[in-house]
Amino acid sequence: MNLQPDARRALGAGLVVIALVAFSNSSAHISDVGQQAAVAAVSSTDTLTQLNQSLISANKDxxxxxxxxxxxxxxxRKALMEILAKENPAHFLRYVLNASQISSLPKSVTATVEKRISTEGVIDTYIIDDFEHxxxxxxxxxxxxxxxxxxxxxxxxLLVRSNTQALITGYEGDTYVVADNTKGNVTIKANKDIDGGSNEALGVQNTAVILVDFDDSGPRPFTKEQAKNIFFNAQFNKFMKEQSYNKVSFKGDVYGWYRLSGPSMSNGQHVIPVFGNDNSQLNRIILENNIPIGNYGRVIIAINSDFTSSSQVGMTMQYxxxxxxxxxxxxxxxxxxDILAPxxxxxxxxxxxxxxxxxxxxxxxHANSWECG
Known part of the structure; x- marks a missing residue:
């Protein structure tokens, strides 16, 4: 296979194997997830029909x-719409109020209603993996x-990498934006996959590994010093070099351990620390421990907990x-x-x-069932 020294061909020819490791014959059926969510949202939509009628009638009478x-x-209604936006955005769009219905409502009421928008911004994409299902x-x-x-x-x-600039026409609430991508309401303005690729996936990837655990995590599996060898000198890095024809490798530093306050589960869900405002635990860890995060293009949050691993697709801006x-x-x-595969x-x-x-x-x-030579 003849590789050219650009990111697109390096990814396509070599690194595609990475995604094949777990998903050789399976894929994330987002539409199936949406159908299941639609069933769960039936009672909410029945209530929304009644609430919408109440608001519309108030306009007329x-x-x-x-x-x-x-x-x-x-x-x-606002609380139900926020739930429906996440569970089934197609259903959400059926229950939005139009401009004429909103215009004569009191200002205190219109403040609770989703707003029609057409605005530019940046889309970040994450993949939440479930290897058992x-x-x-x-x-x-x-x-x-x-x-x-x-x-x-x-x-x-919408199969785009993070940091994709787009124009979105849809509806906005306090914590969410909803749009119908099947009707052309998401217009890509700048996309590295379209605009000639990027070399950010090539070369030595400077990486920070941040070791964290929770109050109920149990014994830490290794020391910070051992982690350096495990993350950067073991089979993973050798695999990446081989599959990329020596075009990609990882080096970096390990920070931690850091204890996250609280348990690893909340309301039956795994707690995943994320970057956010400076009150978030990850931001505080970076700031309080003077981690030089600007030195790294890749950040791994290694958590001493049993949960579904996930990743951002590509790089993006964090504040x-x-x-x-x-x-x-x-x-x-x-x-x-440390479980060994057969x-x-x-x-x-x-x-x-x-x-x-x-x-x-x-x-x-996810590569699903792609052949790579």
């Missing part, structure tokens, strides 16, 4: 409902305008301590990190997770 009563219904693996999107970040819920797939940093983020579970060579569970999630970080989606 002044004085039927007092403003306080109307506001109470509007607040209830691959069909449950799914994409999550975020829409950023400067330091303002909101969840982006889409009708239809920490009032400054901008550009890197990718990947979350790796350390549960069973191969004639050394290959641990951690090697597998690093190869898979860092493949996403370099810009790869």
């Amino acid at each position: 002044k004085g039927v409902l007092k403003e306080g009563e109307l506001l109470e219904k509007a607040v209830h 691959p069909e449950k693996s799914h994409y999550e999107y975020y829409f950023k305008r400067g330091a303002n970040v909101k969840s982006l819920y889409l009708v239809g797939d 920490i301590g009032g400054r901008e940093y550009f890197f990718s983020s990947s979350w790796i579970s350390l549960a069973g990190f 191969f004639p060579f050394t290959w641990t569970d951690l090697d597998f997770l690093l190869a898979h999630e860092l493949g996403h970080a370099l810009g790869l989606m």
Whole structure:
């Protein structure tokens, strides 16, 4: 296979194997997830029909409902719409109010209603992996305008890397944006995959590994000093070099251990520390321990907990301590990190997770059943 020294061909010819490691014959069926969510949202949509009718009737029949009563219904509607936006954005779009219906509502009520928008920003893409149930693996999107970040819920797939500039026409709530990608309401303005690729996935990848655990995590599986060898000198790095024809390798530093306050589970869900405002635990760890995050293009949050690993697809801008940093983020579970796969060579569970999630970080989606020569 004749490789050219650019990111697109290096990724296509060599690194595509990374995503094949776990998903050779499976894919994340986002539409299936949406159909399941639609069933769960039926009772909410029944209630929304009634609430919408109440608001619309109030427009036509002044004085039927007092403003306080109307506001109470509007607040209830707002909460249900936020749930529906996440669970089934297609259903959400069926229940939005149009401009004429909103225009004569009291200002206190209109403040609770989703707003029609057409605005430019940056889309970040994440893949949430479920290796035990691959069909449950799914994409999550975020829409950023400067330091303002909101969840982006889409009708239809959008296979773009993070830091993709786009014009979105849809609806916006306090914490979310909803748009129908199947109707051309997401217009890509600048995309590295379209505009000639990028060399950020090639060469030596300077990487920070941040070791964290929770109050209930149990014994730490290795020391910071041992982690340096495990992450940078074991099979994972050799695999990346081989599969990329020596065009990609990882080096870096290990920080930690750091204890996250609270348990690893909350309301039946795994707690995953994320970068956010400077009150988030990850931001505080960076700032309070003077981690020189600007030295790295890749950040791995290695968590002493059993959860579903995940990764950002490509690199994007993060705001920490009032400054901008550009890197990718990947979350790796350390549960069973040293379990050996039944191969004639050394290959641990951690090697597998690093190869898979860092493949996403370099810009790869799931390969599914691609052949790579």
